[in-house]
Amino acid sequence: xxxxxxxxxxxxxxxxxxxxxxxxxxxxxxxxxxxxxxxxxxxxxxxxxxxxxxxxxxxxxxxxxxxxxxxxxxxxxxxxxxxxxxxxxxxxxxxxxxxxxxxxxxxxxxxxxxxxxxxxxxxxxxxxxxxxxxxxxxxxxxxxxxxxxxxxxxxxxxxxxxxxxxxxxxxxxxxxxxxxxxxxxxxxxxxxxxxxxxxxxxxxxxxxxxxxxxxxxxxxxxxxxxxxxxxxxxxxxxxxxxxxxxxxxxxxxxxxxxxxxxxxxxxxxxxxxxxxxxxxxxxxxxxxxxxxxxxxxxxxxxxxxxxxxxxxxxxxxxxxxxxxxxxxxxxxxxxxxxxxxxxxxxxxx
Numbered sequence: 001x002x003x004x005x006x007x008x009x010x011x012x013x014x015x016x017x018x019x020x021x022x023x024x025x026x027x028x029x030x031x032x033x034x035x036x037x038x039x040x041x042x043x044x045x046x047x048x049x050x051x052x053x054x055x056x057x058x059x060x061x062x063x064x065x066x067x068x069x070x071x072x073x074x075x076x077x078x079x080x081x082x083x084x085x086x087x088x089x090x091x092x093x094x095x096x097x098x099x100x101x102x103x104x105x106x107x108x109x110x111x112x113x114x115x116x117x118x119x120x121x122x123x124x125x126x127x128x129x130x131x132x133x134x135x136x137x138x139x140x141x142x143x144x145x146x147x148x149x150x151x152x153x154x155x156x157x158x159x160x161x162x163x164x165x166x167x168x169x170x171x172x173x174x175x176x177x178x179x180x181x182x183x184x185x186x187x188x189x190x191x192x193x194x195x196x197x198x199x200x201x202x203x204x205x206x207x208x209x210x211x212x213x214x215x216x217x218x219x220x221x222x223x224x225x226x227x228x229x230x231x232x233x234x235x236x237x238x239x240x241x242x243x244x245x246x247x248x249x250x251x252x253x254x255x256x257x258x259x260x261x262x263x264x265x266x267x268x269x270x271x272x273x274x275x276x277x278x279x280x281x282x283x284x285x286x287x288x289x290x291x292x293x294x295x296x297x298x299x300x301x302x303x304x305x306x307x308x309x310x311x312x313x314x315x316x317x318x319x320x321x322x323x324x325x326x327x328x329x330x331x332x333x334x335x336x337x338x339x340x341x342x343x344x345x346x347x348x349x
Contacts, residue, residue: 009050017046068103069093069314070150072118072132074139076110083229083257084285085303086134089155092307093131100315102128115140123148129314131155131307137201153314155306157336159203168317170310170337172301174204174282177341178211181252181280181299184343186215188278190250194223196237196262198254205229208254208282223248227258234261242269249277250349256281256288259296263348267293278349294347301341309337 014029015022020039027035028043029052035043046052071093073080080086090106097104105127107118122130122145130145133155145152154169185193195212198205209224216223225241227233234253238261241248253259259281263273271277273294281289284300 009052011052014043014046014050014052017050018042067101068105068127069097069311070105070107070122070127070130072107072109072122072130072141072145073134074109074132074136074141075134077108079230080108084287085255085283088285088303089133089307092304093311094307095304096308096311096315100311102315109141112140115144119144119148122150128318129153131310131314133310135159135202136199137203151314151317153310153317155310157203157207157338159206168313168335170306170313170339171204172306172339173341174207175211175214177282177299177301177343178208178252179214180341180343181282181297182212182215184297184345185250185252185278185280185349188250188274188349190278192223192245192248193219193250193252194225194241194245194248196234196241196251196253196258197224197226198229198258200226205254212252220245227254229255229258231257231261231264234258235265236261238262238265242271251277251279253279253281256283256285256292256296256298259298259348260288260292263292263296274347274349280343280349284344289344289346292348297346297349298344299341300344302339306339309339313337 011022011025015025018025020043024035024039025043028040029047071090073086094104107121109115109118118141127150129151131153132141132145135141135154135156135158137159142158152168154167155171156169157171158167158169182193193216195209197209200206200209222244223241225237227237234257237258238251241251242265251262253262259279262279266273266277266279273279279296281296281298282301283289283303284298285303289296289298
């Protein structure tokens with residue numbers, strides 16, 4: 001004999017248990033105002049005792065919110081799931097959304113054809129806002145998202161800011177961190193310090209290159225090789241660098257994955273690290289930096305905290321937009337937040 005599931009508790013059942021009207025229960029469970037605190041507590045206790053689950057569609061009509069946030073990563077799926085950076089940032093975002101009872105909707109862009117699809121989804125009213133990162137300078141997504149009218153916080157300093165858009169972003173001190181790494185290498189007595197960059201159509205890579213140049217000034221331009229933030233890119237760049245500048249005695253890699261590729265090629269070529277060539281990276285992603293051979297000196301940025309702060313800024317902005325914050329209770333979010341970086345010294349330099 002098949003057992004029939006018990007009926008789901010209704011608003012009326014909660015109202016009867018709490019001894020209040022159905023309208024009072026609706027205001028409490030859907031986030032409305034104007035209910036005295038003792039009644040709020042009675043309703044919440046009845047909701048818990050009965051296991052009542054609010055209807056999301058009805059709740060959205062009251063709160064004007066879907067309690068869902070899109071996370072848009074402007075990279076192909078293979079890159080996103082191979083790079084620990086994205087996992088750390090997503091963990092910070094997910095923790096913060098969970099703490100505020102919001103859902104995460106992940107959107108990836110495999111190519112330009114996906115941009116219109118993402119913009120249509122955002123414009124369709126499925127989510128309250130968007131968190132967008134890993135943009136490239138010629139990326140049309142910011143303009144498409146602006147056209148969709150979706151509140152947005154960007155991960156990384158936007159290089160396309162032209163003063164015509166309100167931009168809220170969270171970034172790390174990429175330029176300052178790079179300066180500290182290169183100064184450390186110079187302090188070790190290294191004079192032929194190379195830089196393996198990230199993709200220079202991303203502001204993080206461009207800023208790290210500027211930090212390198214702040215210290216190295218008019219260094220031999222052959223000591224700078226562009227790469228792509230991947231281990232394979234680091235390998236290719238290091239082989240090119242050793243072929244044209246065999247006297248290199250230090251390398252600042254634009255991120256830890258690039259540094260892992262650099263270390264691999266140095267071992268292949270019989271160069272000792274750090275005796276012959278000192279190596280420093282950027283990110284301090286522990287599975288990469290600590291398990292490198294030798295362990296990697298690198299610039300630490302708090303990637304998970306970046307995700308958390310992006311989420312907080314978006315949710316605060318949404319509260320202000322939908323009237324869930326009393327005037328004056330919350331200051332307007334800053335246009336940009338730049339988090340500090342620190343140099344972590346290990347055996348590679």
